[in-house]
Amino acid sequence: MxxxxxxxxxxxxxxxxxxxxxxxxxxxxxxxxxxxxxxxxxxxxxxxGIVDCHGDGFERHLAPRRGAMKDLSAGLAATEAELAANGITTAVLAQFWSWEGGMRGPDFATRFLEALAGYDGLGTDLRTQLRFETHMLDDYAKVEDIVVRYGIPYVVFNDHLPHDALIKGKRPPRLTGQALKGGRSPEAHLALMQALHDAAKDVPQALAGLAARLRARGVVLGSHDDRDADQRANWRNIGVSVSEFPETLAAAQAAANAGDPVILGAPNVVRGGSHSGNVSAADLLAQGIGDALASDYHYPAPRLAALSLGNWDLVSSGPARVLGLTDxxxxxxxxxxxxxxxxxxxxxxxxxxxxxxxxxxxxxxxxxxx
CATH class of the missing domain: 2.30.40.10 (Urease, subunit C, domain 1)
Incomplete structure (x- = not known):
C-alpha cells in the first residue's frame, strides 16, 4: 500500500x-x-532515494556458505532490508554468469533470476545486471535467451581469465580454492580455463554479434574494469557504452572524452582509494570524471561517499541517467x-x-x- x-x-x-x-x-x-x-x-x-547501479553485496545473504541457502527468497528479503536501511530505493543486483562456477555459475544465476522474478518485497525496485564472462562461447545463445526471458535490462561483460599465467603455462594463483567453489578438481578447473583461453580468437566476432542483438532490444551494455584507452575504444566500437570501474586514469579519461558513462566504486571513495591498487575514484571525480557511484560490495558506501563529497547527484540522478531511468x-x-x-x-x-x-x-x- x-x-x-x-x-x-x-x-x-x-x-x-x-x-x-x-x-x-x-x-x-x-x-x-x-x-x-x-x-x-x-x-x-x-x-x-539512492539508485545503486551495481552491487553484489546480496551474495552474502543468498549464499553465506556453499549450498547453505535452498530458498533464495529469504536471502532476497534480507538483502532488501539492508538496502532500505542504507537509503537505496533502486538496486541493480549484479549476478555473474561465469565459468568460475558456484554462485557465479549459470545454474545459480538461473536460480537467482527465478527467485527474483517471484519475489514480492517491501517496495524496493530490485533489478538485475547480468555479468557475462566473454570467453564462454558455448553460452552466448543461452545468455541471450535468459536476458529475453527475464527482461534483464543491463548486461556487463567481464573477462576474469588469468591470461598471463595461462600463456606462460603457469598454475594460476588461488586455483585450488576457486576449483572447490566451482565444484571441480583443480586439474579440471585448470583445463577449463585453458580451453576458454585457447578460444580467444573467436571471441571478438561473437561478442560483437551478441552486443548488437542485445542493444537492439534496448539492453544497456557495459564493460567491467577497463584497463586502458584502447580497450575502452574497442568496447565503444561494438556499442558497449558504459565503463564500469575503470582501472586506470587513461581508461577513465578515454571514456569521459568520448561521452561514455563512467561508474565508479563508492567504497573506493569511502576508504580513500582502491583496495586493489587501481586509480582513485575521488581523484577521478576531482578531475570531473565520473557519472555515478555504485555500492560494489558494500551497501552503506553510496550514502557515505555522496555525503563526504557533498554530491548527492552521484547516487541519485546520475545513476538514473546511466540506466535510462527517467522516472x-x-x-x-x-x-x-x-x-x-x-x-x-x-x-x-x-x-x-x-x-x-x-x-x-x-x-x-x-x-x-x-
Missing amino acids: TLCLTLTNATVLFPDGTRPGDLSFANGLIVDGGAGRSVDLRGFRVLP RGVLVPGKRADLVVLDDAGRVGATIAGGRVTYLAGEVATRFLS
Whole structure:
C-alpha cells in the first residue's frame, strides 16, 4: 500500500538546490501541493532515494556458505532490508554468469533470476545486471535467451581469465580454492580455463554479434574494469557504452572524452582509494570524471561517499541517467516517490520507495507514527 503524505519543515534537496520546504506524495508519485496528513520533519533532510547501479553485496545473504541457502527468497528479503536501511530505493543486483562456477555459475544465476522474478518485497525496485564472462562461447545463445526471458535490462561483460599465467603455462594463483567453489578438481578447473583461453580468437566476432542483438532490444551494455584507452575504444566500437570501474586514469579519461558513462566504486571513495591498487575514484571525480557511484560490495558506501563529497547527484540522478531511468532520481512532481530521510549525522531515518515505506527508525519513526 502506498502512502499519501506531506513532509513539512524539512531541508529538501530539490533539483535547483537544497532549501527548507515541503514535499508531498500520493499514489507512488511526488505531487504538487499538499497530500494526506502532514509529518513534521524539522531538523531532518529529505533527498532523492539512492539508485545503486551495481552491487553484489546480496551474495552474502543468498549464499553465506556453499549450498547453505535452498530458498533464495529469504536471502532476497534480507538483502532488501539492508538496502532500505542504507537509503537505496533502486538496486541493480549484479549476478555473474561465469565459468568460475558456484554462485557465479549459470545454474545459480538461473536460480537467482527465478527467485527474483517471484519475489514480492517491501517496495524496493530490485533489478538485475547480468555479468557475462566473454570467453564462454558455448553460452552466448543461452545468455541471450535468459536476458529475453527475464527482461534483464543491463548486461556487463567481464573477462576474469588469468591470461598471463595461462600463456606462460603457469598454475594460476588461488586455483585450488576457486576449483572447490566451482565444484571441480583443480586439474579440471585448470583445463577449463585453458580451453576458454585457447578460444580467444573467436571471441571478438561473437561478442560483437551478441552486443548488437542485445542493444537492439534496448539492453544497456557495459564493460567491467577497463584497463586502458584502447580497450575502452574497442568496447565503444561494438556499442558497449558504459565503463564500469575503470582501472586506470587513461581508461577513465578515454571514456569521459568520448561521452561514455563512467561508474565508479563508492567504497573506493569511502576508504580513500582502491583496495586493489587501481586509480582513485575521488581523484577521478576531482578531475570531473565520473557519472555515478555504485555500492560494489558494500551497501552503506553510496550514502557515505555522496555525503563526504557533498554530491548527492552521484547516487541519485546520475545513476538514473546511466540506466535510462527517467522516472526517478530527482524530487519533482510526477517522478516516483523515491526518497530518503537523513538526520544531521547522515543516518537513515526513513526510506520510501515508490511511495511505500521500506525502512523507518528512531525519531523519524516517532514522527511518522504519532
